[in-house]
Amino acid sequence: MFFSEFIIGIDLGTTNSVVSYAREGGSIQVFAMPQLTGPGTIEKQDILPSALLIPGENDTPFQALVLPWDAHATQAVGEFARNRGAEIPHRLIASAKSWLCHEMVDRNKPILPWEGPDSHLKLSPVAASAAILRHIRDAWDYEMARTPSGFDDHLRMENQEILLTVPASFDAIARELTVRAAQMAGLNHVTLLEEPQAACYAWIEASGDNWRRKVEKGDLILVCDIGGGTTDFSLIAVSEQNGELALERIAVGNHLLVGGDNMDLSLAYTVSQKMAEKGTRLDTWQMRGLCHTCRRGKETLLSGSLSGDYPITLLGRGSSLIGGTLKTRLSAEDVYRVLLDGFLPNCGLSEAPVKQRAMGIREIGLSYESDPAITRHLAWFLSNQIDESGKKKLPTAVLFNGGVMKAPLLRNRVVEVLTAWAETASGPTLRVLPSLDFDRSVARGAVYYGLARRGGGIRIRGGLNKSYYIGVAASMPAVPGMPAPVKALCVAPFGMEEGTSQAIDNREFVLVVGEPAQFDFLGSTLRHEDRPGEVVETWEGEIELATTLETQLNGDSGTLIPVTLESRATEIGTLELWCISPSDGRQWRLEFNVREHAG
């Protein structure tokens, strides 16, 4: 295996990124990242906001973006980017990560900032993610690899073993794009790790050897990760193998674009509506201030350290401060109503997220969840997990992660809901596994996994997070006006382990040399039992079209080559599909199409 001085865990989050590292045998440290915190001001912070600012000529003072390692920087990443970007939103790329799994846009085309005015200042979602990673790399090199006479190549980030975390819900395409972004940033030794798994490793690290006493065979751990922008669920089963406890990630939820930022915004709108009723209208600047204050109010009220209302003051904008000050209150009642009933309502296990009726023309921006009720999404996720005997699998333990889960009241609500479900299904009682740090766990856990990989520590078995299929046309006579029904041929089963491959040799496809070959690529989070080579006839609602796969065969144009398919789950956590000619063993890789498609 590749050996490096450090093992680095990068939690490239939707809103915030954190980097941790350790030497083999050493303790895990959080890397304080130098970043611009104001124009021309550089400070070190554990958390790097995943915001990228691409200012125009007049947006920032002369040389305001200068970094110690780049005197000619034209972009900014981090706190200054986020704060300045809030004032000039059309220059800010936020949530670049969510755009990586947005199927309606070409993810390699410079489209961000979305609706930005200058096309020459735009980046593709992949390039934007790469820019954040490049900042992390340069900051690392500057802090860790710098010597009085230059840089020690041995210590540079590009020469370290890196664990890069992705949401468990990222499909094969988004994972591939993440690896590509890392490569664009010059990081070639990257292995992907699912965030909920990393959170679980962080729990194991924090518990030491004790973790074996805190769970037992047959336990089912729900990792509930609610971050700033996204929500992610995973189920990890505890089993026994050769007398030792073993962990296996058995299910992951869908990618949900709802999180803490939505909560703050909802609170701010509630407050501003009340003010509007009294005749005070807020402008965008005041609204932003209100959003900040509401976040703090939310944290204070939810921590239970304040009984009663949280006073909100919005200072006057100009230098006449006191005269323009607006005063209002954020009541505990409002917080409970908006957050608990809006985002985490009590609901039954059989409830499903409310789907809004699709409008004729949908705006393309980021497709936020139409139903913000996280518990309903959770109910839908859990009710689809059914064991062999047809019984629903309910978690026996829950591990919380993500900034939102810092609030004990919100955690309690999730526990309350899960307990109610367990009672109605007369299931086992629920335990809460302690989390130490809701913001930094994922990066720490990633480093722990890197250490465990080298030193033979416990590893969670996971494999592919979805089953993947290729669309094949049914062999039936064509009916005019009716599209031929498409059957789904399973090419990569759920749970397929890293470093293995699956040949589908029971079916041959004929490809024409010189012409692009195209396949429909489909995925399912629900069907776990399909084996490779199996053909699913009816799959409506269970399997979704992800994208198309393409390749171009070179050679004498016009000749026909029969090929079989092979899927390979790589060691670094991506999925590759290959066409193989059985007669001479030649092979062609099928590339994911990341351009927009009619979804």
Place this chain on the structure above:
Amino acid sequence: MDVEKAFSRRTFGVILLFMGVLCLLFMVLGYWSILHISVRLTALSSAHPDIADFKAVATWVDDARSGFIRYGSPLVAAGAALWSVLLWLAIRRNPSKLQRALPPSQVGDPGNRLDREQQDKRLFIHLLSMFQREGRLLDFLSENLDGYEDSQIGAAVRSIHENCNKITRKYLSLQPVLDQEEGQTLTLQKGFDTAAVKLVGNVAGEPPFTGVIRHKGWKTAKLELPILSVNQDASLIAPAEVEIS
């Protein structure tokens, strides 16, 4: 480079001093031993006047003694001087030794003095500008409070206090100088830090002093300074804002 020149001048001085001492020691020791031998030989030759060889050797040694002072000492001094120069040249020619001899912050271009002054000014202003940016402190201080009710001022102060406090925590992480509570009695032993503890009231005689803590004092637990680019106008605290509609 200034640093290099200063370093080379200093090394030369050290080498010269070292060689001078060595040279003096050598000469004193040499002269003393020759003197000793010469005295013993003269005594021996006078005790045995019948052996001619003794007398010849004694005379020769005595000649050598006087010759050592006249010719030997300048020769040794010249040799030492030559060695000093050679040694100094060898050290000066090797820049890596210089790199290792100095802390890294002094290596490389430290920027000219003007840049450093500018940097100092900006650092001084920076804390104020943070108080203004996050907590609007300067707007508050420069506001005329006469026209407002106390409740209005109080409402504004709440927000200013919260945000300025955040900045204080972030940059200064304040700590009291004394861990005891105010109002408690404290005895100060001889040699206490007069900068950290100020005595007030009736101070007379020698420590130990016993008194009541009136103020716990403040100090910073950590001080992490930001890196500031030098190109910004150091007098600027907060930019004006113009909204383009």
